[in-house]
Amino acid sequence: MIKLDAYVGRTVTAAILLVLLVIVGIDLLTALIDELEDVSEDYTFLRVAKYVLLTTPSSLYEYLPFAALVGCLAGLGSLAGTSELVVMRAAGISTRRLVWSVIKPALMLTLLGLCIAEFVAPRFQQIAESGRAIALQEEGKVHSEYGMWHREGDSYMHFNAVEAGGILHGVVVYQFGEGRELQQVLYAERASFSAGKWLLEEGSVSYFSSEGATKELYSQRAWDTELTPELLNILVLEPSDLSISGIWRYANYLQEQGVSAAEYELAFWQKILQPLAILALVLVAISFVFGPLRQVTMGFRVFTGVMVGIVFRTMQDMLGPASLVFGFEPLVATLIPIGLCLLFGAAMMMRRV
Template sequence: MLILNRYIGRTVTGAILLVLMVIVGIDLLSELIDELKEIRGDYNFVEVLKYVALVAPGSIYQYLPFASLVGCLAGLGMLASSSELVVMRAAGVSTLRLVVAVIRPTLLLTLIGLVTAEYIAPATQQIAESQRALALQKSAAIHSRHGMWHRESNEFMHFNAVQPNGVLYGVSIYHFDDQRQLVGSTFAERASYLGGLWSLEDVRKVSLGEEGAVQQLYPELQWETGLSPELLNILVLEPDDLSISGLWQYADYLRQQGLNAGDYQLAFWNKLLQPITILGMVFVAISFIFGPLRNVTMGFRVFVGVMVGIVFRTLQDILGPSSMVYGFDPIYASLTPIAICFVIGTLLMMRRA
């Protein structure tokens, strides 16, 4: 049985990795084409290649559930087409044992995906975004298109580039009163975090009053804010690119500021539940092979896998925003597609039994 487990595991894992390589390759090629349009100044072709390489871990994690579904269908489909599954069943191997043999290597891939999502992808994504923003901000005006906005109380802030070591470039701060009237602005070429405080460099501060605008220049100015380098490292990334712990930390920060944290809560639950998502996809693939797809061609199996993956992702994309519009907990938006996968898989396996 050990040899059989290894054989099934090797076949399924190889198919999943092959599908993952193809999908990620297409995604990175698309990313490369998009980034070529941004080439200017210090952001040259070499920097574009570095950016694409650094975002690859995030792409791998994003497409792992989809690749698990299609790869499992392809791997088990090869065994079914060559009648190896029939021989295994005839030799007395139960369906449950075959299911366990398929799920074991999937659990290993799930563990690797979790490590990637928590430690590797957020770090490489942040380096990619900060290096690109730093290369582009020299050719930008006051605001870089690839910079980031943030709000804290009555202040709106924009940063052209955020470095992981607590250094900001192109800092713009707009001050509003309680009636939402602009009362002043501050612009600094650079800001650094030292000893628990932010220090702005080459500062231009404008105050708006009844007598008009008054401008003051400072070589250096202290800046009091609740933002820390750790929070900025989270803020610079999109919710889907953050680690699970980073999502929880920043969602808590937004709640303390009285801001909407729905996007980050939804991304948190999607990432936390992705291992179960992968298992649900694999379970659907197994039920298809032992059920309605056991006697069809490989191309049709791959087509079905792609369609199921698209439907699953579409359902996620619909339920996620719906949770914020209608006010129900984002965890239900994440759990519903997973539950549907397990229900469909269970019904198909019961029919087969």
């Protein structure tokens, strides 16, 4: 039985990895073509290639559920096509045992994916986004197309680029009063974090009052803010690119500032429940092979897997934003597609076991 588990596991794992390699390769090629539109004297082709390669860990984790679905269909389908599954069942091996032999490698890949998403992908993505923003920013321009916004109390901040190690480029801080009147605009070409304090360099401060506006230039100036380099490394990334711990920390920070953290809560639940989503899709794939797809061609199995994956992803993409717009719990939006897949897969398997 150990040899059988290993054989089925190797077949399924190889199929999942092959599908993942193909999908991620296509995604990286598409990303490279998109980025070529921004190639310039500073953002060279080599920088574009570096940016795309650094986003690979994030792509691996993003497409792992889809690859698990199609890979299990292809791997099990190849065993069914050579009648090996029939021989195994005729030898007295139960369907439940075969299902467990398929789920084990999928779970191992899921755990590996979680490690990548928690410790590797956010770091690589942060380096990629920071390098891209620095290369694309225009010197002396107050707002960059590739910058980011942040709110802290009554202050609204914009950064053209965030560099690793606590360095900001193109800092603009808009300070509003209790009546939402603009009181102050602070600009700095660069900001650095050292010894627990922020230092602004080469900028100006404009003050606004009922009597008019005044402007003050400076070469260096202290900046009092609750932002830290760790929080900025989170800010530079999309919620889906953050680690689970990073999402949790930043969501708490936003709540302390009185800002809605629903988008980060949604990303948190999607990340933490992804193993369950992979298990649900694998169960659907297994139910198809033991059920209606046991005697069809490999191409049709792959096509079916792609269609199921698209439907699942579409449901996630629709319900997630809907929870933000209509105000229902992000956890519910995340669980609905997973629950439907689990129910469908379980119902199909109950008819075959």
